Amino acid sequence: MFMKTEVLGMKMFLAGEWISKEETIAVLNPQDDSFITNVPAASAEDMLFAIEQAKEGAQIAASMPVHQRISILNKAANYINENSEKYAETIALEGSKTIRQARAEVKRCIQTLQISAEEARRIHGETIPFDQREGSEDRLGYYYRFPIGIIAAITPFNDPLNLVAHKVGPAIASGNAIIVKPATVTPLSALLLAEAFEAAGLPPKVISVITGHGGEIGDILITHPAIRMVSFTGGLETGERIAHKAGLKKISMELGSNSPVIILKDADLPDAVEATVSGAFYAVGQNCLGVQRVYIEQDIYDEFCSEFIARVGQYRVGDKMLETTDMGPMINEKEAIRVEKWVNEAVDKGATLLIGGKREGAFYSPTVLTDVPADCTIAQQEIFGPVVLLYPVDDFASAIEKSNDVDYGLQAGIFTRDIEKAFEAIEKMNVGGIMINDSSDYRIDGMPFGGVKGSGLGREGVKFAIQEMTEPKVVSFKLNYKKSM
Numbered sequence: 001m002f003m004k005t006e007v008l009g010m011k012m013f014l015a016g017e018w019i020s021k022e023e024t025i026a027v028l029n030p031q032d033d034s035f036i037t038n039v040p041a042a043s044a045e046d047m048l049f050a051i052e053q054a055k056e057g058a059q060i061a062a063s064m065p066v067h068q069r070i071s072i073l074n075k076a077a078n079y080i081n082e083n084s085e086k087y088a089e090t091i092a093l094e095g096s097k098t099i100r101q102a103r104a105e106v107k108r109c110i111q112t113l114q115i116s117a118e119e120a121r122r123i124h125g126e127t128i129p130f131d132q133r134e135g136s137e138d139r140l141g142y143y144y145r146f147p148i149g150i151i152a153a154i155t156p157f158n159d160p161l162n163l164v165a166h167k168v169g170p171a172i173a174s175g176n177a178i179i180v181k182p183a184t185v186t187p188l189s190a191l192l193l194a195e196a197f198e199a200a201g202l203p204p205k206v207i208s209v210i211t212g213h214g215g216e217i218g219d220i221l222i223t224h225p226a227i228r229m230v231s232f233t234g235g236l237e238t239g240e241r242i243a244h245k246a247g248l249k250k251i252s253m254e255l256g257s258n259s260p261v262i263i264l265k266d267a268d269l270p271d272a273v274e275a276t277v278s279g280a281f282y283a284v285g286q287n288c289l290g291v292q293r294v295y296i297e298q299d300i301y302d303e304f305c306s307e308f309i310a311r312v313g314q315y316r317v318g319d320k321m322l323e324t325t326d327m328g329p330m331i332n333e334k335e336a337i338r339v340e341k342w343v344n345e346a347v348d349k350g351a352t353l354l355i356g357g358k359r360e361g362a363f364y365s366p367t368v369l370t371d372v373p374a375d376c377t378i379a380q381q382e383i384f385g386p387v388v389l390l391y392p393v394d395d396f397a398s399a400i401e402k403s404n405d406v407d408y409g410l411q412a413g414i415f416t417r418d419i420e421k422a423f424e425a426i427e428k429m430n431v432g433g434i435m436i437n438d439s440s441d442y443r444i445d446g447m448p449f450g451g452v453k454g455s456g457l458g459r460e461g462v463k464f465a466i467q468e469m470t471e472p473k474v475v476s477f478k479l480n481y482k483k484s485m
Contacts, residue, residue, distance in 0.1 A: 152181070
């Protein structure tokens with residue numbers, strides 16, 4: 001299994017060809033820094049070549065009939081399904097997910113491609129009643145949606161397969177070409193996705209997966225005038241830099257969050273505990289939807305904290321390839337050191353450490369803090385690590401106010417049996433999605449996904465990404481026979 005992955009991992013997929021380079025980047029297992037394989041370090045010339053090839057690829061993609069797009073997407077999904085364990089092991093080896101979490105990501109990737117195939121047949125337009133305007137009684141027409149051309153996809157390390165599929169699937173469904181720049185630390189899963197599309201018969205030049213350093217090839221990809229859309233998933237600071245540089249083109253960005261969850265006193269406490277613990281520590285907390293702030297009504301605060309800490313204490317941290325492991329390492333030691341620094345800063349300023357706070361290499365233990373001062377980095381920024389903050393609140397209104405008091409707004413959760421309060425939260429919480437009686441960490445691949453404020457621009461989710469990746473074209477017929485009527 002690993003032999004084939006390594007062979008492909010040593011090449012990048014450039015316009016339908018597997019290409020080696022003399023300059024390479026080592027892909028390491030973050031658990032122990034062991035060597036997995038090398039991938040090419042693409043040059044600026046490689047990226048320019050990929051863009052030139054994608055110009056032809058965009059014409060090929062746009063001319064593909066819908067039934068061909070559907071067939072290719074379904075065949076790619078079937079290929080991944082038939083090789084699912086190889087894909088899962090690759091995700092787990094190069095990233096932070098446990099093998100169980102990696103298998104779940106593979107299933108979601110398959111579903112993402114299948115949904116893309118389904119949505120390819122539903123890219124509709126509408127007729128337009130031009131005679132709504134006086135003097136236009138002799139016009140008939142409609143609009144339809146057409147592909148925008150070449151899409152640049154820049155993807156993160158935390159979901160190295162499915163978040164790539166969330167850009168590639170809709171792009172192919174809507175008749176576009178796409179160039180993928182995967183995270184430097186987790187490129188293998190993206191290359192395996194290219195393998196699936198090659199096996200499915202996708203015409204050459206429609207997709208490229210270019211591995212390399214962002215400083216060498218990133219600016220070319222986002223600023224080139226032939227690129228008509230940049231789809232980026234990552235951090236706020238990088239997203240802002242891309243937005244400033246990209247120029248006149250579409251931009252879709254999911255930039256993370258520090259998601260809040262509200263626990264009201266009428267909540268199902270065991271359910272709320274289980275969901276928020278899972279939401280905080282799934283994938284080592286390296287999750288844009290991860291639960292970071294929990295606001296608990298004062299009446300149940302002590303009980304919730306006690307049960308929460310007890311559940312966190314049961315988390316099994318260790319070898320991510322073991323079936324019994326709940327949480328593995330962070331993506332690298334540098335990130336673990338950053339989280340350690342933020343936690344220590346909070347404790348130094350008066351926060352209380354209830355559990356965790358220990359680092360060993362890239363491993364950082366599940367950590368729970370209370371009494372965190374508002375001026376701490378960890379209270380305002382996205383932690384993107386296995387740390388959660390618990391806050392008591394006097395009432396529901398205070399919980400809403402505190403939940404909104406950050407520069408993010410991706411998703412939120414609330415636990416309550418009171419339907420009135422649920423709807424009040426829906427109206428007043430400034431987020432892109434709110435989960436009732438669930439944590440913020442819930443998503444299906446068919447829903448619109450995105451946020452407000454610093455959490456990004458536009459929406460992903462297959463149907464909604466297709467809207468972003470197409471434009472409407474109006475068609476009007478002036479009919480002479482109408483004049484005599």
